[in-house]
Amino acid sequence: MKKLECPVCGGHLEVPDDAVSGELFEHDECGAQLELEVDENGDYKLKEAEEISEDWGE
């Protein structure tokens, strides 16, 4: 597991080692919906998940 900082509350969140860029996580402590970003160097960081758009769905 990788321990990452929540960009909303500054708390911490653990994500699995095999998590994929774009994977969604909810931070239990603050309720934020977060999205994993993996950069070209393979470094992980969390950002606030994109808001639901008009064309989202099934």
Added chain:
Amino acid sequence: MKVGVAYDVIRWEERAIIEAIKKLGHDVRPIQVNKKIFWLTGVNGFSELDFVIQRCVSFYRALASTAIFEEQGTTVVNSFNVIRDCEDKLYTTLKLARNSIPVPRTAVSFSREGCVNVAEELGYPLVVKPIYGSWGRMVSRALDKDSLLEIIEFREYMQSPYFKVHYLQEYVDKPNRDIRAFYFWGEVPAAIYRVSSSWKTNTALGGVAVEAELDDELSEIVKKSGEVMGGGVLGIDILESRNERYLVSEVNAIPEFRNTVRVTGKDLAKIMIETTINNIKK
């Protein structure tokens, strides 16, 4: 096989699909389309893929990336035509009705006067839907002429031009549930009831999933609907009316299935990949 998974965000379903591809012994290549550049005048490095499963939650990302994969020679499930046709409720209803699949009585009007005239035929209440959209978003029920005119007025002030295409449908007096059935390449692997005290039963709006019985009539309607829409891998929404039994309301080309797996125990991600590979090989 080498299987691409096109996505913008990874939800439970995309994670399950990626794991299923690995467990079945195939190579998986996740493709986060919103982080990529796609050359229309050059190659994009997908030629080694046997096929791509399209899983973007954004319709326009799904459609655009599918067009690129397909035109550059990579098979996509579902195809460009299936994704486009299923997203458009006007076209879905038209296509199903033309092929004798039972659907709620539906009309389209481009004017407020036309909507009032349609309502006189359909009666109240009636349902007004955006022709694009999902999860029950902005689907409205007009209880009488006043509320219909209010709904149309709101739609006329919306910026997106497609809100000026008024899709009006009879309100089906169904039990407190509808049916979501899955169609995978000619088979119906699972179905659920979506139970709700609201007339909108989408699980995205709080509808509760319960495993549904698949009788022969339901299976046949699901299979025929899937065939008419050209799928692939589809989620088909069906209403139970008091008299006609089953009416197909919508067909979803990139269906969510987390709640169905939870209540049926069926490994839909695995079944999706297995049946897709079997059909791609044909």
